[in-house]
Structure formats: structure tokens, C-alpha cells
Amino acid sequence: VNGDELFRIFGSKNRFKNKNSTENVDSAETQVGSVIFFDALPIESVTLKADIMTPHYPEYYANEGATPPADNQDPNPILFLTVESGTSFQFAFKANKSDVKTVMEWLEAALGNLGAGAKTAVGYGRMDFEDCPKAPLKESPADKWIEKQVPGMLNKIHQNSLTLIGDKQMIGKFIGKAMIKEIKQHKDNQEIYMRMRELIQSSDKLNEENFINNYIK
Helix, strand or coil: CCHHHHHHHHECCHHHCCCCCCCCHHHHCCCECCCEECCCEECCCCCEEEEEECCCCHHHHHCCCCCCCCCCCCCCCEEEEEECCCCCEECCEECCHHHHHHHHHHHHHHHHHCCCCCCHHHCCCCCCCCCCCCCCCCCCCCHHHHHHHCCCHHHHHHCCCCCCCCCHHHHHHHCCHHHHHHHHHCCCHHHHHHHHHHHHHCCCCCCHHHHHHHHHC
């Protein structure tokens, strides 16, 4: 993995110094990552189960290897709670569209190979990914105004039927300078602006970053 890309996405501290990085390491030490990771939450109620782990060489571990592991040491059964196998969790993050695919690939590889949480060394915390269908967009009071400006656009977004070639003119009008000017002049400009971002985020044919940059000019 490219070191500069790791710095940009995850941020960096002293312990992340990369001698192979093409960037100035000192300037990267306090770099904030471009991706925000939110808490992973269970989708449904969690069932807890008891498990047991029995270290057979407690003196060996307690003395950091000074005492050799031997069968004359008393095993020490340790009870602990686990989340039942098959429990589904939702992982959420916020990133630029250009980074989403990369972050998804890294996250899936990390959870599948390394795992998360305690006791990954004995098999806990490893996860398989399932495709999660997008939740349908709820209606917004701003939709009526947006539909009036670009008739048919909302329907195409909801049905995920936009095409870059066939709908080029409609897309250009939807995120163009004239549309942005109309939004800024509207009394409910903030509400419309946020709704536009929601609509743009829900389509893989629209670029939210370009829209934001044009809006703040």
C-alpha cells in the first residue's frame, strides 16, 4: 500500500513515519485523515454467550518468559462473555467518493484477516461482509422546488437510472452554476443545499465534491 495514501486517508502520528514516503515526513506527522470512521453498531439485538479460556502456563506468562512453560503449573480457567457467532454489525464511515472503494476494500480485508476487538488470536472478531441495500430517500419539503427547476431529475435519482451520456444535459443543469445561484437566492437555501447533497450522495453519477466547491465559490 502506498505510504502517502495511508497518510492521507488515515492521518498520521510519529509512530506512522514512513521512510519510503515521497512526502515530507515532518509535515505528515500531524496530518488529519480524510476519512471519518463511526462506531460499529449491531443491526439487531445481541446475544451474549459464555466462553472459557484456560492458560496452562500462568507463571510463564506472568514472568514474561522467565519461568519456562511446564506441566507442573496450575491451569487457570478464565470465563468471559462473547457475542454470538453470526451477529451482524453495521460499519459506517464518511469519505470522499474517490476514496470509498479503497476504504471499503481495506476495511473488508482488515476485518476478514486481522479481526477487531479482543482475542482475535483465538479466532474472535473476524467478519464476513454482506451487501447492504441502500435505504430509500425520504421525501423532503425541498423536493418540490428542486423538481420544478429540473423536471424528472428526482425520479431518475430515486430509480438509479441516470446515465452520464443520455442525461448529460439534465445533470449539468442540476449541479450547474445557474442552479447554485437559484439555491443561494432562495429563502430556504440551507435546507435546499443539504437536500441537494443528500440526492447527490445517493447517486454514483453525481459528484458531491464538485457541487460543494462550486457552491462555496
